[in-house]
Amino acid sequence: MKIGVLKETQDGERRVAITPTIAKQLIAVGFEILAEEGAGENSSFKDSDYTDVNVTIEKRAVIFHEAEILLKINPFDEEDLKLVDEGQILISKLYHKSDPELIKAIAARGATAFSMDAIPRISRAQDMDVLSSQNNLAGYKAVILGAFEMTKIFPLMMTSAGTIAPSRVLIYGVGVAGLQAIATAKRLGAVVEATDIRSETKEQAESLGAKFILVDNAGEESEGGYAKEASADYAQRQKEAVNKSLFQADLVITTANIPGRKAPVLITEEQVLQMKNGAVIIDLAAAQGGNCEVSEINKTVIRNGVKVIGTSIDPKSVSTNASDLYAKNIYNYIRHLTEETKFKWDLEEEITDETLIVKDGTIRKN
Structure with missing residues (x-):
């Protein structure tokens, strides 16, 4: 054949x-x-x-x-x-x-x-799962891209001129891409926080050194190995729980995608306007509409000093x-x-x- x-x-x-x-x-x-x-x-x-x-x-x-x-x-x-x-x-x-x-x-x-x-998310199909294999690389590249675009370094650094505080990184979505992003950002010395609708991902995120921002999901668990689309109530509660970390973050990486549907909006324009001047958002869901309300695919959008980079899952690079x-x-x-x-x-x-x-x-x- x-x-x-x-x-x-x-x-x-x-x-x-x-x-x-x-x-x-x-x-x-x-x-x-x-x-x-x-x-x-x-x-x-x-x-x-x-x-x-x-x-x-x-x-x-x-x-x-x-x-x-x-x-x-x-x-x-x-x-x-x-x-x-x-x-x-x-x-x-x-x-x-x-x-x-x-x-x-x-x-x-x-x-x-x-x-x-x-490919179904079952154990015997793991070695065929292209979404997992490619998303793993995407999580890594998102951190590297963020590091390039930021005007700060990731690690704590003590110098004769004074101490540089570590950067703060917030990751939305603790799937394959999110977990790799956590691991990469931690290796580079950042303080990392993460959130996900799936409470079962808390242990995975914490095992890699991230602080998990837990939001009571009221039964809104995963579906076929993927996060389900959140209800309006959950989205509002997540927004309130995450805002403090979002507004302190130097780098935000969003990875939430639901196959066959538009990506959920996790960060509104109103929230972007309240973020730190110089902060960077890497939106890996931009091709499916974006997790950030202002992101555009393959474009860099600047709002009030915040750089929002809309990209597709980035294994191409x-x-x-x-x-x-x-x-x-x-x-x-x-x-x-x-x-x-x-x-x-x-x-x-x-x-x-x-x-x-x-x-x-x-x-x-x-």
Whole structure:
């Protein structure tokens, strides 16, 4: 079975779905790999790195024509779908709940589509979970970006000229990205606080050295491993509990995303206007509308001396590591779906059932 690795075309995207190391492993179990010219160049993987492990380098049109499985990271776009043939199998992030038109377009081509962002949050799927692997890097990069944008340093520093107090960092959302952000900020010497609607994350945050700001959630727990959308009552109580820390913070990182829905607003413009002059907000949910009311995707907005940076989850900027982790997720996922390079189509199995969005032109999940 031939697997085609396509070059990402989304603006700013630097990752690749399969790295040479993982291509070699797939070839070893019987797959044939075709990679588009320059597919890995933005992640520091040369075409020769692929050919060295017996990957065939081809033009984009040839990949679409010959491959039975087509791999990407970002959703297939309109131009991609013009080249998709009936019966081909597409694997990428599809965000099917928030983009039903894309799913209809895939179905119209008579194709089959699996969505990597629909991997269920269960223990046996952890090694396939691209959201976790990529968000881990995002949490790290958010702190590094914040450190660059701040006009202060993170650690306590005692000098002959006097003592520099440590910076204060506040993190909204103690998922994978939030936990990595806590760990990174603590390693750099900051005083770190964190909050999350899920009370079960308190112990995790505190184990990494953060002070957890607990808000009685009145049963508003997680749903499928993700935080549920908060009620208006909870949002107000969280705002009141967190305000003191927010107004003292030098750096704020927001990570709250709910798959298939607009990101919840956690910081209003009114709150931004009460923050310290020179404070920085890194909003990792900007692509889904933003956790900060004033954030805009890929823009820096300044309000009353507060710098609000709206960014998508930021693994693109560490594309070599991000590609390697995504490729390992893909390898484990394909091995799970297949036996001796043939698809098992076990629709009673949870991972397959949850991620198979379109089957031979028929939409299974909305």
